[in-house]
Amino acid sequence: MARVELIMPKMGESVSEATIISWSKKIGDMVELDETIIEIATDKVDSEVPSTHQGKLVEMLFGADDVVKVGEPFAIIETEAGENDITAVTKPTAVTVVSNPSEEVVTKAVETTTKPTSNSGDRFYSPLVRSMASQEKIAIAELDTIPGTGKDDRVTKSDMLVYLQNRGSAPKITVEIAPEVIATQTEQKAAQIATTSQNRVNIPNTGDTEIVEMDRMRKLISAHMTMSKQTSAHITSFVEADMTNVVNWRDSIKDDFKRREGQNITFTPIIIEAMAKAVKDFPMVNVSVDGTNIHIHKNVNIGMAAALPDGNLIVPVIKECQNKNLIGITKSVNDLATRARAGQLKPDDIQGGTITMTNVGTFGNLMGTPIINQPQVAILACGVIKKKPVV
Template sequence: MATEVTVPVLGESISEATIGEWLKKPGEAVKADEPIVSLETDKVAIEVPSPVAGVMGEQIAKPGDTVNVGALIALIETGGAAAAPAAAPAAKAEAAATVPAQSAPVAAPAPAAPAPVASGDQVMTLSPSVRRLVLEYGLDPSSIKGSGRDGRLTKEDVLAAAKNQPAAAPAPAALPTTEDSVPSAERKEERVRMTRLRQTIAKRLKEAQDTAAILTTFNDVDMTEVMAARAKYKDLFEKKHGVRLGFMGFFVKAAVMALKDIPSVNASIEGDEIIYRDYADISVAVSAPNGLVVPVIRDAQKLSVAGIEKTIGDFGKRAKDGTLKMEEMKGGTFTISNGGVFGSLMSTPIINPPQSAVLGLHRIDERPVVRDGQIVIRPMMYLALSYDHRLIDGREAVTFLVALKNAIEDPTRLLIDL
């Protein structure tokens, strides 16, 4: 008996997915609720579990196929028929292996006929080996007397003629070559179909460039005070809250305060109207195996630094496991992308439509700065705010970054909402 495996409900407004890869081969045993196939949607990759225990049967959909919700994609064999899928391929292979032995012997290919070579008004027939020597030594075959049957040239005739010919004029010097100008014989190319997630990322980023008037403004921030606070309290923080104290908690909290002061950065354009919000749903870019995903911290204005860190930590873990839900990546009013974890010094992040701004964080470098007339070394980070200039003026963008900078350089502001 076979049990059908269908595409599960993927979330609101998601009607189709792409087969990523089959995690089980036909004939392999599967357990109930064991993942058997990964599906890629516009937002995330998910794994579909087996509804029953049995043996992997026919896989109706292939990797790369687009399938609708509810579509039949595979069969799980249970009971006595479980061994059938494994036996069938083996029987086919055995039958295929016996066919050549029963068929008539295949005749050996005939040796290649000697290649004709034109020389003046005559056409001479040369064997492949003789032809190769003639071309190698640059000889005129009509000027060589053949000693073979019917006056044909032999290898010995060509070698003797080459030995007796006068020394050729030196060839012009070849242009110098380098390893870069001569393609290597080991160069390879691989053509891989874009995943559905990567296609969606590409489409949305290009859409942002085509529709929004994107501009980026920069500032830098002294991380001394935040780093000192983190070093002082990180052990107590982790002991009490069960999560590490990172920098994102400070930046999300500072961004929420700045968004309250500059509401246009948290707004969006819809048609000929501007939508302003009294809440902040912060999208946080998180690295996943198939690319960046952007889950949303809902009502970040209500969360403490500890609450923010717990939420981000949970997102990061589930992004790696592929268990983020669709609804967790929808919406969002403002995005923070931390390229610094990968070593980025500076970037111009692209807006995540329909949002109007995105904040880019970067790596922390010790740099010389002037404080009270003295040159000192400080841990500095570049901040980048890309924004839709149709909605946000340059003055507002700069004011937002300055407010964020002030809160990070003096974390006490985060406590007294200043």
């Protein structure tokens, strides 16, 4: 018998770790080659990880809600052939995306105000636990008091649920931070939120009410959008653009474009191309903010907010738009939109955005007030194109 380590596969250039959502097998179960063994989640998408070997599952190195780094073993399989030594599998594994993408997630570069739950000292908190703590307004000092039942005493989802059930009768924990410890305005704001004790909203009993828990993606969207509003001051400017020439041009070439390129050309790639060109004149809208540092991006990676059939949102990213013509952008837009609706985006497809556009006109809206995808600094919302009388 040989014992083989199953390794967390690489899921994209920007993804370095994943949270185990559930195990498809139990200790002692037989596992077939390429059979799903765990379901994982990044902050972007949920995926299935298949086994790289056939054999019997003899060890689970991590449990549900634990975070596993890419390249780290998460299970041990006992196979028929070979020696008794444990062998690490380095063969790359395909990860199958299965469900529920979310709104563009805030990168780790900006640890911000609604994340009083960032890791403190030597204690590690998974993205899921941090998200739950952020939603429940749990300060880092309070989070540090929660006993963990996971590996290395980590706090798991179950620990959080038990704590939240008993939290109502327990006093809230507040923290006093000396002013000299706080170096930046961002840290001051984070400390202020961390020290503020907030209760959940008391919803009146109106009789016949159904309570439905948010799904995981909706919770993430709620947490990330709230965090963005508390991170940066949002100022919305409304400008009308005469689209007559654009509409007439598209109507005149769309059939020929379809025959020649095999692609439908919508207004979205046209607007994205215009955004990429505008960034050349206004490079400071294509930046990210990390504390008091501004990162000016050379590549124009435009996120395209897309509504999904289940009502959730996802923001796939068209990379290096400054190097693509309209045909290339159109193909990228159509490919990403199709795979987004089918739940087939890869984690790397929704990483690395530098500026975002969202089309609220899809729903017939004249205008909208979009929320910035942190740590970006700008987002463009396009309203419906409609005929208007002009003088």
